[in-house]
Amino acid sequence: MTESIMFQGTASDSGKSWAAAALCRVLKQRGLKVAPFKSQNMALNSFITEKGDEMGRAQVFQAEAAGVKPDPRMNPVLLKPSTDQDSQVIVMGHVLADMSAVTYHNYKPKLKPRVKAIYENLAAENDVMVLEGAGSPAEINLNDRDIVNMGMAEMAHSPVILVADIDKGGVFAAIYGTIKLLPEADQKRVKGIIINKFRGDKRLLVSGNKMIEKLTGIPVIGVLPMADVDLDEEDSVALTRKPRQRDQSKALDVAVIDLAKISNFTDFHSLEIQPDVSVRYVRYPDELETPDLLIIPGSKNTNEDLRVLKETGFDTAILRAHQRGSMVAGICGGYQILGQQLRDPDEIESMIMHQAGLGLLDTKTVFNHVKTTTQAIAQKGHLQLKGYEIHMGTTTLGPNAKPFAQIIRTNGEPTNRLDGAVAIDGTVWGTYLHGIFDNTKWTRQLLNQLRQVKGLAPLVDTSLPLSAYKEEQYNRLAQVFTENIDMAELDRILAESAGPQMEGDK
Template sequence: MTLSIMVQGTASDVGKSVLVAGLCRIFAQDGHRTAPFKAQNMALNSWITRAGAEMGRAQVFQAEAAGIEPDVRMNPVLLKPTSDRKSQVIVMGQALCHMDAMDYHLYKPQLRERVGEVYRSLAADHDIIVIEGAGSPAEINLRDRDIVNMGMAEQANAPVLLVADIDKGGVFAAIYGTLALLRPGEKDRVKGVIINKFRGDLALLRPGIEQIEALTDVPVVGVMPWFDEPLEDEDGVALQGDKYRRGGGRELDIAVIQLPHIANFSDFNALAVQPDVRLRYVKRGESLGVPDLLIIPGSKNTLGDLAYLRDNGIDADIHRAHGQSVPILGICGGFQMLGRRVADGIESGIAETGGLGLLDCDTRFEPRKITTQVEAGARALPAGVFAAGGGMALTGYEIHMGQTTLGAGARPFATLTSQNGRACRQDDGAVNAAGDVAGSYIHGLFDSPLFTRALLDALRERRGLGKLDTPVAGWRERKELSFDALASQMRAHIDIPLLYRIMRRHAAKGEQA
C-alpha cells in the first residue's frame, strides 16, 4: 500500500518545495522508498534526465533529498514562460507547443487523465509519494480545471498539509481565508497546517495558533523556524527578495545580470556557497560596478532579453566592464547574446538582431530543442582567466534551440565527450583570443568543484590574493549537508509521527471505500 501526503500553500513562495524535500529526506531516512511529485510546474529552472527528458528543477532536488535519481514522472507537465502571456508546454519531458494562458486552461482537461496515469505509475514503484501543489488551492477562478492542487489531491486520494509563510505577514488571515474558500470536501482533506519561516518567540505566537485552530477546526502540526541553509529555488520569485543580495565583505565579487526571462539561475548556487564569493544579481537601475566576474545567464527569450539589455543601457554597462578588464562568461542564452548576431526568432518573434559582439560567433535558432546530459573536458587555452580550468572534467546538461557557429576569432570553450550516456566528440561554447570572454551551453558548469575552484583561484590571483588554504565542499556535498539539516529541523518542529498516522489512516479509509 503506497502512502501519500500533499503539501499545498496559501500562496506561491511559501516554502512548499523545501518542505517537500525535507519530508522526502525524513521518509527516506526512515527506510521508505520515497519520491516527490508535482503534476504541473511553472518554472524556468529545469533539468535534463539521463534519457534526455526535461523536468522542473524543484523535483530534481527533492529526488536528491530522497536519495534517488530524478525521474520525469515526478513532474509530468512543465510550463516555461516565454512572455507575460505565453509559455512553452512540456509534457513528460518533451516540448509540445507554445500556448497562451487561456488556451492552456482549455487544454488542461486533456492532461488530467495523463497526469493521473503517471502518478499511479510512480506510486507503484515507491512506498511514499510526497506531492507538491502550485500557488494556492484557493484560486477559485481556476478550480474547475485544476490538475495540480485539490484536483490532484482527489486523483491521488491524498491528505493535505497547508503551508503558510509567516514572514510575508498576515499568516492567520492567509490560513483562514484559504480554508474558507475551499469546498467542504476539499477542506476535509486538509489534515494540518504548517506555519513556515518563523523568527521570534513561539510563546507569543501560541495564542494565535489556538485561535486559528478553533476557528478552522484544523490543527497546526508544526511551526518551522527560518531555514537558512543553501538549497535550490524553484523559480525566479526567489530573486525578488534579498536572498541573493547578501554576502558583503567576501573577497570575490561575482555579478549575474538579472534578465526578465532568466532561466536556470540554479547554475550559480555552487558559486554562492563558496566562502570567498559574494554572488549578486544585478537588476535594471542597479550599479554593475567592477566585479571580479560578470555572468550573463540563460534565458527563455534570448532575443527579447537582448532587447531589454539595449533598451535599458545594460549593454553599455557590459561593454564598459569589458573595457575595464572584467572577465565575462555567458551560459546558454547568455552565450548566444555575447556573439555577433542571433537569427530566426522562434522564441520571441524577432527575426534577427545583433549580439553584444564580444565573441566571434553567430547563432541561428532551429525548431529542434536539444536536451542532453553531457560530460566534457575544458579546453586548454593559451591565455586569460578561463585557461585555469583547462583539461578539467565538466558535467552538466544542455537545454537550447540554437546552433552556434564560431568565427576565426574564437576557439571552443570545451569538448563534449558524452551526450545522454553516448560517446561523442563535439565542440562546445567559445572563448575570445584574449581569453577574457567565454560562453558555454553547459548548465551546471560550476557543479564541477575542481573547475570552479580553479577559476575562482585564478580570479583571486588577479586580485593579488592567495589560494584558499582549506578544502571547500562542492555543491553536491553541500546540498547533502543541507538536506540532513533540514530533516533534523523539521523533526524538531513538526509532528512527524502525526504525519505518519495521517497518511496511514487516510490510506486505510481509501481501501475501505
C-alpha cells in the same frame, strides 16, 4: 498500499517545496522508498535527466532528498513562460507545444487522465508519495479544471497539509481565507496546518494557533523556523531575496545580470557557497560597476532579453565593465547574447528575426525548431566537466574565437562535438552547459585566476564535494522538520491515506 501526503500553500513561495523535500529525507532515513510528485510546475529553472528529459528543479532536489534519481514522472507537466501570456508546455520531459494561458486552461482536461496514470505508475513503485501543489488551492477562477492542487489530491486520494508563510504577514488571514474559499469536500481533505518561516518565540503564536484551529477545525501540526539551510530555490520569487549589493568582506565580486526572462539562476548556487565570493544580482545598469566576473545567465527568450539590455543601456554598461577589466561569461542564452549576431528567421523565440549581439564573442546563433536537452560530459584541459544543455539554436564560431570545451558524452553515449566559445584573449567566454560551476575543481581554478589578477594568493579547494554538501543540507533540513513538526500526527495522517477512500473524496 502506497501512502501519500500533499503539501499545498497559501501562496507561491510559502515553503511547500522545502517541506516536501524535508519529509522525503525523513522517510528515506526510515528506510522507506519515497518519491516526490508535482503534476504541474511553472518555472524557468529546469533540469535534464540522464535520459534527456526536462523537469522542474524542485522535484530534482526533492528526489535527491529521497535518495532516488530524478524521473520525469515526478513532474509530468512543466510550463516555461516565454511571454506574459504564453508558455512552452513540456509533458513527460519533452515539448508538446507553445500555448497561451487560455489555450492551456482549456487543454488541461485532456491532460488529467494522463497525469493520473503517470502518478499511479510511479506510486506503484514506492512506499510513500510526497506531493506538492502549486501556488494556492484557492484560485477560484481556475479550480474547475485544476490538476495540481485539490484536483490532484482527489486523483491521488491524498490528504493535504497547508503550508503558510508567516514572514509575509497576515498568516492567520491567509490560512482562514484559503480554507474557507475551498468547497466543503476539499476543506475536509486538509488535515493539518504548518506555519513556516517563523522568527522569534513560538509561545507568542500559541493563542493564535488555538484560535485558527477553532475557526477551521484543522490542527496546527508545527511551526517551522526561518532556518539556516542552504538548498536550491526554484521559484522566481526567490530572486527578490538575492543580494543586490556586494559583500565587501569577500575578495571576489561576481555580478549576475538579472534578465527579465532569466532561467536556471540555480546555476550560481555553487558560486554563492564559495568562501571568497560575493554573488550579487544586478537589475539596473548603474549598479554594475566593474565586477571581477560578470555573468549573463540563461534566458527563456534570448532575443527579447537582448532587446531589453539595449533599451536600458545595459549593453553599454557591460561593454564598459569589460573594457575596465571585468571577465565576462555567458551561460546558454547569455552565451548567445555575447555573440556577433542572433537570427530567428522562423520567429521561434520571438518576432525579432535578426539582431546584433553584444559582439564580445566571434559567434553567430541561428534559432531552429530542435530543442537540445542532454546531460553532457565535457573535456576541458585535463578536467572532465559535468553539466546539462537546454537550448534552442545552433551557434557557430568565427576565426577570433576558440571552443570552450569538447563534449565527449551526452546522455551516457559517446560523442565528439564542441561547446561554447572563448575570446582569443581569454577575457570573455560562453558555454551551453548549465551547472558548469558545480564542477568545484574547475570553479576554484577560475576563481584563483581572478584572484591572481587582483594580486591575491590562490585558495586551496578544501570544500566538500557538492554532493556531500547537499547531503549535509538535506539532513539538516530533516532535523529542523522533525524537531518542529508533530511527527506522530503526521504519521497518523499518512497511515490513514492508505485506506480505500478518504474523507473529501467524491
